[in-house]
Amino acid sequence: TALLVNIFERRQEGRAPFHPVVAIDDETVDPAIWGRNFPIQYDLYRRTVDQVRTRYGGSEALPRVPDHADPRSVVAQSRLDEDSRLRTMWAGYAFAADFREERGHAYMLEDQIFTQRQVVARQPGTCLHCHASVYVAYKRAGEGDLIAGFERINRMPYEEAVKHVQHPVSCIDCHEPESMALRITRPGFLEGIRSVKAAQGIEDYDVNTMASRQEMRSFVCGQCHVEYYFRGAEKRLTYPWARGLRATDMIAYYDTAAADHADWRHELTGAPVLKAQHPEFELWSQGIHARSGVACPDCHMPYVRVGAMKVSDHHVRSPMLNVGNACQTCHHWSEQELMERVHVIQDRTHEMRNAAIDALLALIDDIRKAIERGAPEPVLDAARAYQRRAQFLVDFIEAENSMGFHADQEAARVLLHSIDQSRRGQTALRDGRTAVDPFAPSTGTMGLPPTAEEAQRRAAREGGR
Amino acid sequence: TALLVNIFERRQEGRAPFHPVVAIDDETVDPAIWGRNFPIQYDLYRRTVDQVRTRYGGSEALPRVPDHADPRSVVAQSRLDEDSRLRTMWAGYAFAADFREERGHAYMLEDQIFTQRQVVARQPGTCLHCHASVYVAYKRAGEGDLIAGFERINRMPYEEAVKHVQHPVSCIDCHEPESMALRITRPGFLEGIRSVKAAQGIEDYDVNTMASRQEMRSFVCGQCHVEYYFRGAEKRLTYPWARGLRATDMIAYYDTAAADHADWRHELTGAPVLKAQHPEFELWSQGIHARSGVACPDCHMPYVRVGAMKVSDHHVRSPMLNVGNACQTCHHWSEQELMERVHVIQDRTHEMRNAAIDALLALIDDIRKAIERGAPEPVLDAARAYQRRAQFLVDFIEAENSMGFHADQEAARVLLHSIDQSRRGQTALRDGRTAVDPFAPSTGTMGLPPTAEEAQRRAAREGGR
Amino acid sequence: MLALVVPATVAGLALGLGLYTFVYAKGASYLTNDPAACANCHVMRDHFSAWIVSSHRSVAACNDCHTPPGLIPKYAVKASNGFWHSFAFTTGRFPDPLRIKESNRRVTEQACRKCHSAITAMIDPVEAHRGAGPLSCIRCHRTVGHVE
Ligand SMILES: [Ca+2]
């Protein structure tokens, strides 16, 4: 931590805000050790065990009787019981067995180990990428080579892979030990962001040397809060971003580059369907906040005053539980008014999501009936192609965890296209059509928005205006 | 307290030192006379003859050879030629003959007199309500009673009624001669706003005595920039607001209270359809700007520095032609960045609008074919009911002139439901269903948002932040 | 030849006019620390009244945020702003609404640190690493000096 101390001292004319008591290096996984040097952040970090529910987020602490298979005495509420239509949407997939509201970072490892999804299906080591502090584990498994280790652990069965990790996401996963600067440690993101930048014409993008600090503030979260799939037999973790970050770009990707990929075959229709998962980073990138240079930690880890010091609130949580610090520095409205604004946006999204799910379930039911009355395969396949699209689009917003807030108009656009694909599927089926209409909506920005820096520079060029 | 301060400061500037050179009373229609006392506002007001096109707004000045029937030497571009699908949507209605991009206030009277819609159909005197300075004309026709005069002129044939007016909207339509305070002079709005307030539980609402100044700043525009229909044989101008201001509330209204009303029978399907028209006020009311107390003039008549004085820019026009004054008072981004933000919102809306129109035309075509192959009337009627809804919803956003900007997420919600109704119609038709699903989406606020004043008072109660 | 003369003359005129207006338009008020001095110009009045109601009215005056620390740089900035503001004021050539210039924004960003480096010590140093851009205070605290 030498460098860091120097920086602090230069700034502080000798008044270092903290006193390094232990040495930390690139092998130090245990957050408690880092916490000796940064007790404030560590204490806040540990508060992610708290469970408080908001209208659409947070999480509810449901007590349960621990048993041999699952020792957890508290879990989050089941999303399947809240809306059983999800079981039909995911029929035949592990998610139909167990899908819960997500909760704080402290639970990420145990929730992954004990979810019923591990029981009904065999999962690969790849899963760990986002549920544990795997950075050191990858390096060790790869004898120093991060990517090699990543590939090795991806291929292991989960039970074996999990032996290599001890902690949920920890300091070392987001910070460089010497400088505490943010860094990207996840191969999935390193490769994913490179593919988007390439699509935007920027070759060989290296996030750890080329990203601005403000970008890094969102990229560290984008390591995990993204849509993904396991490519091929080697179960390589892949972010489907080669065509762009929008849900509609991913449809284009899954229709072409990964046309042969399916997460599973739908139990009722036999359609080769996809499971969308927590695309917070992707949806945020299309919203007005990203465009305004507002990063994830601005709202989810806002600065908090502790004593004479301002620190990032490492109690990562819903901003609805912390509106004062999360929103009011930028928005001078009352807490109640700000919460109402979020609720209006979320309620509208929820209404649209429900309409889109109903439309999808109608299509699924139509295909099921068509199969029963022995409709010709080519006709069924066309309808299944529509289901694949419609389902991915609605699941994209359903899986995204802000209920549309991160980019309200874009979320609505995605849901609208979902209903339109369901509509096309239902009519194609009834008309016995075998051709599938092309799908290429293309508004919005394919990649990340212009950064605050870029906007500033442009503003400067225009003479301060 | 962002907004109140703004408004307060502006009120100061608003009280411009002025020396009355002529006497003005409640009979003075001619703006030139008012202009003697307020030369700056008058000069700006006259600039509404300018025609400049923006990506989705403004207007293009198309030269034409004047003829006996239509002496105009310049008109705005035809929206029908830009998108001929509109002709199918409006088949059998006057709008299919002539529908142009709207332009500045200076043209409102001549454009109404000479539109082909006057040729293909006989229009009532009601039309004048929003295209001329009718305040004095109404009072005279009603021997002092505004409403009585309104009713009398509504019933006249247009050719006769138009003899009673000389000017487009003029000072007297928005201002009280003595105090220059804003006022509502339009019966349609007086009655319309009363019906919304009643729906919100406020009885006998009198806008001219009960509205705040900031509300009045939008209400004067809401006199005309609203959805309307002519009720019954007396052609009474009515704003369909009794259920609320949202497009979905109007569907509820037209499905019940005005179930028997249709603007015309669709030529291809025989459906009793509705024409939505310029609901700027209604869409704005659902947006974040209305919720933040931002009124129409804040963007369309922003304060402009003239010498040492700031006045409201009476050159009412697209803010995209005036981003500096219109937006940068509140948004510290560059002009280019602000325009891009508007374009991203409008492009998304445009994409969704196109998808919704395609879906509607597919339904129209299905019904037409079903009629040809002699499908039973009850089945056709069910499909027609869906067309009525789907068409009104998509037309609502098509007719609204900000291409979604005034309330981007709400505009998307309306378009999503339009596609969903088309979908239900198409499948019902194919399945030979005669029942029509209920339609009652209900998120968002039915009426006007809490005003800046209300929001601030609430904020104050909660201790200022 | 002409090509040289013309710009020279223009520059001369500008300077002359500038100096004239600097005096005439109370540009000298730049040499004081009295906020009211800034408000000598009506175009500054909005910002003055917005500062009066801001959280900093009793703790920081215009110059605390709009001039760098240290005498020389302070008067350097004042001189240039004083000249340009006077010039702009007289010619009326300036944007409405006013926009802070990039250079002056940086001055202000530094000003925050003058007073708050203690409380921000923990969040600030991270910037020192790599090409990572600096932390902008105004990004979140735009209204500390001027309530909108
Ligand atoms: Ca949660």
Ligand SMILES: [Ca+2]
């Ligand atoms: Ca126009």
